[in-house]
Amino acid sequence: MRRYAAFDPPEYATWSPLPDVMQDYRNCIEKDPERRRRIAALTPEQHLGLYRGMLRNRLFDTMLKRWTRQGVLSKAWLGTGEEAVTIGAVHALRKGDMVGPMIRNAGAYHEMGLQLADMFRTYLGTKDSPTEGRDLHLGSLSHGIVAPISMVGSLVPVCAGIALAFKIRDQDHVALSWAGDGTTRSTDFHEGLMSACTLKVPLIVIVQDNQIAMGTPH
Numbered sequence: 001m002r003r004y005a006a007f008d009p010p011e012y013a014t015w016s017p018l019p020d021v022m023q024d025y026r027n028c029i030e031k032d033p034e035r036r037r038r039i040a041a042l043t044p045e046q047h048l049g050l051y052r053g054m055l056r057n058r059l060f061d062t063m064l065k066r067w068t069r070q071g072v073l074s075k076a077w078l079g080t081g082e083e084a085v086t087i088g089a090v091h092a093l094r095k096g097d098m099v100g101p102m103i104r105n106a107g108a109y110h111e112m113g114l115q116l117a118d119m120f121r122t123y124l125g126t127k128d129s130p131t132e133g134r135d136l137h138l139g140s141l142s143h144g145i146v147a148p149i150s151m152v153g154s155l156v157p158v159c160a161g162i163a164l165a166f167k168i169r170d171q172d173h174v175a176l177s178w179a180g181d182g183t184t185r186s187t188d189f190h191e192g193l194m195s196a197c198t199l200k201v202p203l204i205v206i207v208q209d210n211q212i213a214m215g216t217p218h
Contacts, residue, residue, distance in 0.1 A: 053087035057107035079104035156192030163201035
C-alpha cells in the first residue's frame with residue numbers, strides 16, 4: 001500500500017489509548033443494559049462499516065485541513081473528534097430516512113451515499129460539483145440530505161417539518177438532525193422541538209455536548 005504523509009500523521013503512528021478515557025467509554029456502555037445489548041449484537045461487518053465511515057470522515061477532514069494550510073481553501077469546517085456521533089447515527093437509519101447535518105457532520109454525506117469527490121468539488125466551488133459552484137453548503141435530497149444552514153439550530157424546525165410530512169403521508173421514516181450544546185440556546189432549536197413534540201412527529205435531534213458556543217466555553 002502506498003503511504004501519503006498527509007494521511008499518515010505522526011499521532012497515528014505513535015497513538016496509544018488513554019486508560020481513563022477507555023474506562024469511561026466502557027462504563028458508559030455497561031451502565032445501560034439496553035445499550036450493552038445492542039452493541040453486543042453488532043456483527044463484525046457492522047463494526048467494520050462503522051470504522052470505515054469514521055476513517056472516511058477523518059481523512060476528509062485531514063484533506064480539508066491540508067488544503068487550508070496550503071492556501072487552496074480559505075477556511076474549512078471540521079468535525080474532527082466528533083466522527084462517531086455522526087457515523088453511528090447514520091448507520092442506524094433505514095432507506096428513506098432524511099438527515100439535516102450541521103457542517104461538522106459532513107460524515108453524514110458519504111454515509112448517505114454521496115461520493116467524497118463530490119464533497120471535495122463542493123468545497124472547491126467547481127462547476128461539476130452538486131451545487132454547480134454556487135454554495136459550499138452541500139445537500140442532496142435524492143440522497144436524503146438537507147443542506148446545512150450557517151445559523152446552527154435552524155435545521156431543527158426544518159427537519160420537524162420533514163418529519164411531519166412523513167407522518168401525514170403515513171411513511172415509516174424518521175428525520176434526523178444534530179445540534180451542539182450552544183445551539184440549545186437558540187430559538188429555532190426550541191421551536192423545532194416544541195413543534196415536533198406537539199405534533200408527535202418522528203424527529204430525532206442529537207445534542208453534541210462539546211462545551212463550545214460560538215468559540216466560547218459554554
